[in-house]
Amino acid sequence: MFDAHAHLHDPRLRASQEAWLEQATLTGLTGICSCGTSPADWEATRTLAHHPFPFRLVSGFGVHPWYVRDLPTDWQEQLEAIIVQEPTAVIGEIGLDGLKDTTSWELQESILRRQLTLAVKHNRPVVLHGARAWGRLVEVLKSYANQLPGFMAHSFGGSLETLKEISRLGGYLSFSGTICNVNATKVRLAAQAVPTDRLLIETDSPDLFPLGGNTLPNDKSDKPVNHPGNLSLVCNTLATLRNLSPEIVTKITVTNAKRLFG
Numbered sequence: 001m002f003d004a005h006a007h008l009h010d011p012r013l014r015a016s017q018e019a020w021l022e023q024a025t026l027t028g029l030t031g032i033c034s035c036g037t038s039p040a041d042w043e044a045t046r047t048l049a050h051h052p053f054p055f056r057l058v059s060g061f062g063v064h065p066w067y068v069r070d071l072p073t074d075w076q077e078q079l080e081a082i083i084v085q086e087p088t089a090v091i092g093e094i095g096l097d098g099l100k101d102t103t104s105w106e107l108q109e110s111i112l113r114r115q116l117t118l119a120v121k122h123n124r125p126v127v128l129h130g131a132r133a134w135g136r137l138v139e140v141l142k143s144y145a146n147q148l149p150g151f152m153a154h155s156f157g158g159s160l161e162t163l164k165e166i167s168r169l170g171g172y173l174s175f176s177g178t179i180c181n182v183n184a185t186k187v188r189l190a191a192q193a194v195p196t197d198r199l200l201i202e203t204d205s206p207d208l209f210p211l212g213g214n215t216l217p218n219d220k221s222d223k224p225v226n227h228p229g230n231l232s233l234v235c236n237t238l239a240t241l242r243n244l245s246p247e248i249v250t251k252i253t254v255t256n257a258k259r260l261f262g
């Protein structure tokens, strides 16, 4: 299985690396795309990029919409320098966010566009965040999509119309543990509607702990820490929703991840 979106540098996962690695290996995990979110975590993301994990690690660098305020003036130069030095890195997690409502759309969009331009310039795939902003995000993407080598909408939660637009633009749609909640009707319908060759699965570890997920030993936090070992639950749920076997879902999503990340 390929976990198309996680944040392995997060201190909550770093503290329990042995434990989640053991669980993830048991479930047959073969790859993870792990993304930084601001200049503050790019160095930690980079250190992990060179760690000898027992699976393939694709690293991403970018400014998440939650962190577009108070960026150092040279953030773009810093990002470009890392991208040049890490030839297999992708650009992400970047995007637009309508959940937190703390930053203007103008600022979010301007930081997003600059990073998309960088992705085009260096021919890198992009990992996108679009919580409560999928429609807006698609509008921005239209001017970049055909120049990008690929892009994915992580933890997709938009409408069926937006889903169609994203696949028409050549993007991939990734589903997280949210689909394990039977009341998440909109997301579950979307997970059923995605064309097979556009489908990905993810955990978004350490966030989005799925209903029925495995907690890590010694995890005493109120909000359990999600980890890549829970990807099998997302895979099994998607298999049920699409009336396929987990093995077929694994095969489909691993093939799609390879096509996207190279």
Ligand SMILES: [Zn+2]
Pocket (backbone or CB within 6 Å): 005, 006, 007, 093, 204
């Ligand atoms: Zn994320």
